[in-house]
Amino acid sequence: MTGSPMTGLPLNGAPVKGQRAVRLRRQTWFRRVVVTVVVIAFLIPLYGMLNFTTHDPSGQVDLTTWRTLVDVNKISTDYPDLATGFVASVGLAIVTVSVMLVLLVPTMTWVRLRLPSMSRPVEFICLLPLTVPAIVLVVGLSPVYSWLTDWLVYFFGESVGESTIWLGLAYVILVLPYSYRSIDAGLRAIDVRTLSEAARSLGAGWPTVMWRVVLPNLRTAVLSASFLSVALVLGEFTIANLFSRTNLQVAMYLLGKSDAQISIAVGLVSLVFAFLVLFAMSFVGTTRGRTTRSPFRLRRNRQEST
Amino acid sequence: MAPARGRRRFRPSGALAGVVPFFAYTTVFLLVPTLVVVVGAFLGPEGGFTTANLEALTEPGFLTALRQSLVLSAVTAVLGAVIGGVLAYAVSTSPIDGVLRRFLTSLCGVLAQFGGVALAFAFMATFVGSTSILGDLLTSSGIDSTAGAWLYTWDKGLMLVYLYFQIPLMLIVFLPAVEGLRPQWREATETLGGTTWTYWRRVALPILWPSFVGATLLLFTNGFSAYATARALVSQGSPLVTLKIDDALSSEVVLGQQGVAKAMALAMVVVVAVVMVVYGVVDRRASRWLQR
Numbered sequence: 295m296t297g298s299p300m301t302g303l304p305l306n307g308a309p310v311k312g313q314r315a316v317r318l319r320r321q322t323w324f325r326r327v328v329v330t331v332v333v334i335a336f337l338i339p340l341y342g343m344l345n346f347t348t349h350d351p352s353g354q355v356d357l358t359t360w361r362t363l364v365d366v367n368k369i370s371t372d373y374p375d376l377a378t379g380f381v382a383s384v385g386l387a388i389v390t391v392s393v394m395l396v397l398l399v400p401t402m403t404w405v406r407l408r409l410p411s412m413s414r415p416v417e418f419i420c421l422l423p424l425t426v427p428a429i430v431l432v433v434g435l436s437p438v439y440s441w442l443t444d445w446l447v448y449f450f451g452e453s454v455g456e457s458t459i460w461l462g463l464a465y466v467i468l469v470l471p472y473s474y475r476s477i478d479a480g481l482r483a484i485d486v487r488t489l490s491e492a493a494r495s496l497g498a499g500w501p502t503v504m505w506r507v508v509l510p511n512l513r514t515a516v517l518s519a520s521f522l523s524v525a526l527v528l529g530e531f532t533i534a535n536l537f538s539r540t541n542l543q544v545a546m547y548l549l550g551k552s553d554a555q556i557s558i559a560v561g562l563v564s565l566v567f568a569f570l571v572l573f574a575m576s577f578v579g580t581t582r583g584r585t586t587r588s589p590f591r592l593r594r595n596r597q598e599s600t
Numbered sequence: 601m602a603p604a605r606g607r608r609r610f611r612p613s614g615a616l617a618g619v620v621p622f623f624a625y626t627t628v629f630l631l632v633p634t635l636v637v638v639v640g641a642f643l644g645p646e647g648g649f650t651t652a653n654l655e656a657l658t659e660p661g662f663l664t665a666l667r668q669s670l671v672l673s674a675v676t677a678v679l680g681a682v683i684g685g686v687l688a689y690a691v692s693t694s695p696i697d698g699v700l701r702r703f704l705t706s707l708c709g710v711l712a713q714f715g716g717v718a719l720a721f722a723f724m725a726t727f728v729g730s731t732s733i734l735g736d737l738l739t740s741s742g743i744d745s746t747a748g749a750w751l752y753t754w755d756k757g758l759m760l761v762y763l764y765f766q767i768p769l770m771l772i773v774f775l776p777a778v779e780g781l782r783p784q785w786r787e788a789t790e791t792l793g794g795t796t797w798t799y800w801r802r803v804a805l806p807i808l809w810p811s812f813v814g815a816t817l818l819l820f821t822n823g824f825s826a827y828a829t830a831r832a833l834v835s836q837g838s839p840l841v842t843l844k845i846d847d848a849l850s851s852e853v854v855l856g857q858q859g860v861a862k863a864m865a866l867a868m869v870v871v872v873a874v875v876m877v878v879y880g881v882v883d884r885r886a887s888r889w890l891q892r
Contacts, residue, residue: 313790314790317796321693324690325691325693325694328686328687328690329687329690329691329700329704332687333704333707336707336764336768338726338733339719339722339723339726339764340722341726341733342723342725342726342727342733342734343722343725343726345725345732345733346725346726346729346732346733347725349731350731351731353731397621397625398622401618401621401622404615404619405618405619408615409615409616409618409619412616416619416622419626419630419631422630423630425821425872426630426634426869426872427821427824427825427827427842427865427868427869428827429825429827429842429846429865429868430633430634430637430825430845430865430869431630432849433633433636433637433845433849433861433862433865434632434633434634434635434637434862434865435629436849436858437636438629438633438636463629464629466625467626467630470626470630525709525713526713526714529713529716529718531716531717531828531831535831536846536850543716543718546717546718547717547831547832550717550721554721557721558721558722558724558725561717561718561721562718562722565710565714565715565718565722568710569706569707569710572705572706572710573702573703576702
């Protein structure tokens with residue numbers, strides 16, 4: 295209960311405390327009712343998915359769908375789209391996260407250290423994708439991509455040039471706002487200037503400063519930015535579908551037209567997986583902040599984090 | 601003095617090189633596409649200035665889609681904001697590191713950012729067909745006379761499904777604001793003899809109001825730009841702007857549809873830009889009281 299700061303110092307005795315106790319009890323009940331109702335409402339469709347995939351059309355329990363799904367060989371022969379889509383999405387996640395980190399971490403550190411005047415423009419650009427609908431981005435990206443594909447086909451041949459993997463370059467734009475926010479929070483929590491000046495005065499070059507001083511201190515921020523990006527990339531549908539490339543979501547969507555049970559089962563698995571990733575992430579951030587507190591962290595942030 | 605000045609002039613330009621990759625990348629993949637939309641809306645198939653694309657925006661088909669998109673986003677934004685707001689307050693009274701809060705924020709994160717196609721599938725599995733858990737119930741009880749077909753309409757089905765990512769998004773964007781309410785404000789109200797009603801009416805709601813309006817606007821743009829859920833649910837007709845753009849993009853029969861797609865995209869950008877300007881104003885007011 296957040297009541298602890300309130301009940302910490304009862305200034306004038308019993309009546310206030312009694313009133314507060316009543317309020318806290320009411321608050322607890324209010325919370326229980328609201329949360330229960332909403333969680334049930336959220337879980338009904340998910341339960342609907344589970345129910346649909348575990349029953350055959352006559353209503354008998356039938357686990358064939360799930361047996362198929364765990365059988366990797368059967369999936370790749372019977373549902374080749376699903377297998378390619380899954381592989382493509384994993385590849386996209388790797389590309390997106392790598393490009394995002396290479397692009398953002400050095401730039402944001404550099405801006406903080408040497409170019410404070412650029413921090414507003416960088417922030418503006420990073421948050422801009424929030425206001426540009428993905429489908430608008432697709433409309434604008436199509437000439438960029440046809441140009442890019444031409445060049446790639448010219449240099450590397452068709453199999454490389456028309457690969458789904460290049461969508462990762464556009465996905466970096468999609469994940470920019472979320473990644474920016476977590477890395478920015480990470481940078482705020484450490485004194486980059488002192489750290490880098492200390493490293494530089496000990497003879498480190500800029501690459502060493504980035505790799506061995508700044509990056510280890512940003513571990514949590516980098517980790518949460520990456521997790522979030524992975525979740526977003528695995529859930530991306532708009533851009534891939536409109537560019538007629540098959541990633542996990544597109545494969546699921548296409549499969550939904552022919553084999554509803556398998557596609558719904560895949561949908562359920564992907565939702566549960568994304569939930570587990572985010573749930574695990576919610577522990578990563580705070581435990582690190584609590585247990586290992588570098589002396590370079592500013593006191594201000596201790597208050598911010600609680 | 602001369603060398604010092606020279607060095608001062610040199611240093612920023614050297615440092616600027618460090619941000620060139622970032623700006624180059626975002627130019628190619630973000631600014632150029634935006635410009636392509638804005639400029640391309642005024643270019644004909646052969647190049648050259650034209651307003652023909654914009655005239656496609658006055659067609660009744662597009663206007664209907666635009667109206668339906670606006671209504672759908674507005675209704676789900678307001679409903680989502682109210683329900684999500686109450687939920688956010690309820691969650692904010694729980695322990696800050698508690699499992700409940702982690703569970704709900706993770707669940708909401710998934711539904712808000714990841715839903716899309718899977719969410720549409722979830723509703724089909726729940727409401728359509730003989731093995732769905734609610735489809736039979738609604739049909740046999742006489743509430744649903746369409747055998748699940750209502751799910752595919754924009755003003756019933758899409759509205760319900762959209763709420764399933766609007767409410768979670770509200771929780772995520774509004775929770776920090778509710779957490780910013782200081783216990784001291786409540787204590788001060790109580791010390792001065794105020795009731796719970798007074799606290800909400802005179803203290804908490806006025807403080808939260810700008811954040812609430814801002815979050816509602818964010819939900820509006822979110823609903824307005826949503827595509828995946830609608831695409832997965834609606835297979836006939838194009839009741840929404842995003843689906844209209846999809847039609848225009850994938851149409852290879854009619855020439856010049858690329859320009860029309862750009863014009864429609866421009867219309868979307870204009871709507872979102874207007875909302876975001878209002879959001880900017882509201883957000884500045886919101887940050888007066890709440891440290892975020």
